[in-house]
Every structure is written in structure tokens, then in C-alpha cells.
Amino acid sequence: MADSPATPPSDPRRTGAPSHPAPRFRRLVRCENCFKQFDAGDLAVGERFRCLCGALLAVPRSEAQEAPVVRCASCGAPRAAGAVNCTFCEAPFVLGESERNTLCPVCASRLGDRQRFCHNCGTRIAPEAVAGGRSEYSCPSCTPERRLSSRRIPDATAGLGMLECGSCSGIWLGHPTFEALQERARREVAPEPLARAGRPGAKRPKALQKVTYRPCPVCRKLMVRRAFAGSSGVVLDVCGSHGLWFDATELEATLAWIRAGGLSRAEERLAEERKEAARRAAIAKQEIREVEAEPPAEARWFELLGDLAEMVFEAVGRKR
Ligand SMILES: [Zn+2]
Ligand SMILES: [Zn+2]
Ligand SMILES: [Zn+2]
Ligand SMILES: [Zn+2]
Ligand SMILES: [Zn+2]
Known part of the structure; x- marks a missing residue:
């Protein structure tokens, strides 16, 4: 790959004086993890x-290149x-569009905007x-x-991105992004945790709202709909495969709750509960073992019969 700047010769932003609205230059980038473009x-x-x-x-x-048509631009x-x-x-096998x-x-070949496949490497062109x-x-x-x-999250170290709605201000985060934000919020935990961290959902009477399931x-x-960390008071909309949806102020409130030590406390509580459950299970097991150790009821009955018989024999013996 050449180390020259990747401006194709006809990049509309670099050529002078366009007489008609210049077409937008689309450099497609593919995610090698999920193959979205x-x-x-x-x-x-x-x-x-x-x-x-x-x-x-x-x-x-990558330098734009003019590639020969070795693949079908319609089906690959x-x-x-x-x-x-x-x-x-x-x-x-001729390219229909003069502007590419x-x-x-x-492969960085220059393609027409309507091409469904790259005519050089056969990659399907489908920017998401x-x-x-x-x-x-x-x-x-x-x-x-x-x-x-989409917007980059301010101050995020690794260039984290999110999607937001310009109308309702809701925020969509992929799972890895939310995990990264939680980790960051945890590191920001105040050394003196607030005595009573406000519950994020407290201001919004969620119970009064009609529960709707969102796509x-x-x-x-x-x-x-899942309660975040059990005790946070935030109920989030979660897609197991893709991410989480936060209503307008919920993300900030959730992160503030984590910063105030909420998540650590919730985890401690969970650990306590697990310990307690394990303790009770151990006691229950012990009780079962003790019951098993005691002889069964009929055995005791036979023992009693035996004692009785002995007493009878003794009494008879004494009479003789
Ligand atoms: Zn991806
Ligand atoms: Zn074809
Ligand atoms: Zn290609
Ligand atoms: Zn919206
Ligand atoms: Zn999904």
C-alpha cells in the first residue's frame, strides 16, 4: 500500500469550483469483528x-485505485x-456510473455509488x-x-461511541461500550461515598408509566426490561445481542450511582447473600445428616420390645 495521502483524483472536496452540487465521497470502512461497513x-x-x-x-x-472489472458489480x-x-x-461487465x-x-477500488459488489474483489457493498x-x-x-x-462520548479514553436521539435524547450503547463506561465510573468512585446515594429512577414515577416494550x-x-444491578432503581431496555437503551437522563444517573459506590455496594450485598445462602445450605445438610444418624422408628420399637421381654423373663425368673 502506498504511503501517499488517500485522496482520489476526483475527490469533490479537493477539486476546484464545482458547478453542480458535488457528490459526497464515501470511504467505506469494514469492521473485521462483525463485518459491518x-x-x-x-x-x-x-x-x-x-x-x-x-x-x-x-x-x-489506503490509496484509491482504478481496478479492472473482474467481478460482476451487480452480483459479485x-x-x-x-x-x-x-x-x-x-x-x-462495464461500469454504469461515470462518477465513482x-x-x-x-481493496480501495473506486466504485460507483449504486454498485452492489466491488468489481475487483467481489466484496458486497452495504454500509450500515x-x-x-x-x-x-x-x-x-x-x-x-x-x-x-452517532456521537463520540466526551472524555472517553478509547474513543467510545454512542447513538443518540435528537428528539427524545435517549441513548443507545453497545454492551462493550457500557461495560467500559461502568469500569470508568467505578474508578471514579468517591473515597467518601455519599451516605444515601439518590436512586436514579427516583424522580421518574416509572410504576405509573405504561410499560412498553421497545424494539x-x-x-x-x-x-x-431489566433492573440494573437490582437495587439501582433503573430499569433498562436490553437487547442481549446488541446493547442497551437509556431514556434521556438515565445513563448519567446510572453512572452517578456507580460513582457513588452503588455498584460496589450492590455487589457486596450479592456476595453477602450468596454467603448466607451457602451457610443455610450447609446447616440444612447438617440437619439431614443428623436425622440420618438417628436410628429409624421401628428399630427403636424393637429395642423397647426387647427390654420388655427381658423384664418379663426377669420377673418370671424371680417368681421361681
Ligand atoms: Zn463491528
Ligand atoms: Zn452478476
Ligand atoms: Zn474491492
Ligand atoms: Zn427518540
Ligand atoms: Zn438487537
Whole structure:
């Protein structure tokens, strides 16, 4: 890979005086963890962002290249030597679009925006979201038309990202991101924990609200409602595979609760409860063992009979 800046010759932002609205340049970046693709056209080379799976991605320094058509741009099938049309979908092996403003996430070939496959390496072109911008994911709380925007979490060390709704201010976090935030909040625990940490959900009378199950923005399956850490008072919407949804102020409240030592206390309580349960189980076992050690009822009855017989014999003997 050449070490020159990755600006393709026709990058509309660099060429002078466009007479008509210049098409947006799309540099696609693929997550090697989950293979989701992102349009990182708004980010600089080397800039980092989070995939929705939590993996940290960087915009690669790769030089755009003009590649020969060796794959079908419509179905990805390989081109037979000299073939004019694809054997599978009959699409012609000439690129339909004169403007090619999309960079293949795998081989950096310049592609037309409507190409479904890279005509060089055969990679399917399917960007999920704009990195650092509006995503294709719908807000779980608002209407499906309301899209979540991605934003980097301020002060996060590893460039953590989140999706938020511009309308209801709800926040979507992937599981690894929420774990990282919890870890950070834990390290920030105040040495003198507040005597009575306010419960995050206290201000909102959740019980009075109608319980609604919301769809996961990624897979659209209804999320489960789960009480966070049991005693936090926060009930979150959770998709086991993708992440968690926080209503407007819930994330801040949850992190504040962790900072105030809430999570540590909840864990201590859990450990205590486990210890207590183990103690009780041990006592119960001991009691069972003691019961087993005692002779069964009929054995005692025979013993009594034996004693009685002895007494009778003794009495008879004395009479003689
Ligand atoms: Zn990923
Ligand atoms: Zn084809
Ligand atoms: Zn390619
Ligand atoms: Zn919303
Ligand atoms: Zn999901």
C-alpha cells in the first residue's frame, strides 16, 4: 500500500469550483469483528470511531485505485475470460456510473455509488451507517422515521461511541461500550461515598408509566426490561445481542450511582447473600445428616420390645 495521502483524483472536496452540487465521497470502512461497513467519508485518515459491536475502527490510509472489472458489480460473480455479460445475472461487465465516489472497504477500488459488489474483489457493498453521523437505526422510543445519530462520548479514553436521539435524547450503547463506561465510573468512585446515594429512577414515577416494550435499533426485536444491578432503581431496555437503551437522563444517573459506590455496594450485598445462602445450605445438610444418624422408628420399637421381654423373663425368673 502506498504511503501517499488517500485522496482520489476526483475527490469533490479537493477539486476546484464545482458547478453542480458535488457528490459526497464515501470511504467505506469494514469492521473485521462483525463485518459491518461504515461510510467514513466525513472522517480524516487515521481518525477512529466505534462500530456498533463495540470494536474500535480507524479510517485506513489506503490509496484509491482504478481496478479492472473482474467481478460482476451487480452480483459479485467472477468474470469468465472475455465475457461481456455476467453468466449469473446477465449484467454487463462495464461500469454504469461515470462518477465513482465510493471506495471499496477491502481493496480501495473506486466504485460507483449504486454498485452492489466491488468489481475487483467481489466484496458486497452495504454500509450500515455513516461513521460519526446519522445512522440508519431508528429510535426505540420515537417513531421509526426518527434516526439515531452517532456521537463520540466526551472524555472517553478509547474513543467510545454512542447513538443518540435528537428528539427524545435517549441513548443507545453497545454492551462493550457500557461495560467500559461502568469500569470508568467505578474508578471514579468517591473515597467518601455519599451516605444515601439518590436512586436514579427516583424522580421518574416509572410504576405509573405504561410499560412498553421497545424494539432494538439494530435487530428490531423487542428488548427485555431489566433492573440494573437490582437495587439501582433503573430499569433498562436490553437487547442481549446488541446493547442497551437509556431514556434521556438515565445513563448519567446510572453512572452517578456507580460513582457513588452503588455498584460496589450492590455487589457486596450479592456476595453477602450468596454467603448466607451457602451457610443455610450447609446447616440444612447438617440437619439431614443428623436425622440420618438417628436410628429409624421401628428399630427403636424393637429395642423397647426387647427390654420388655427381658423384664418379663426377669420377673418370671424371680417368681421361681
Ligand atoms: Zn463491528
Ligand atoms: Zn452478476
Ligand atoms: Zn474491492
Ligand atoms: Zn427518540
Ligand atoms: Zn438487537
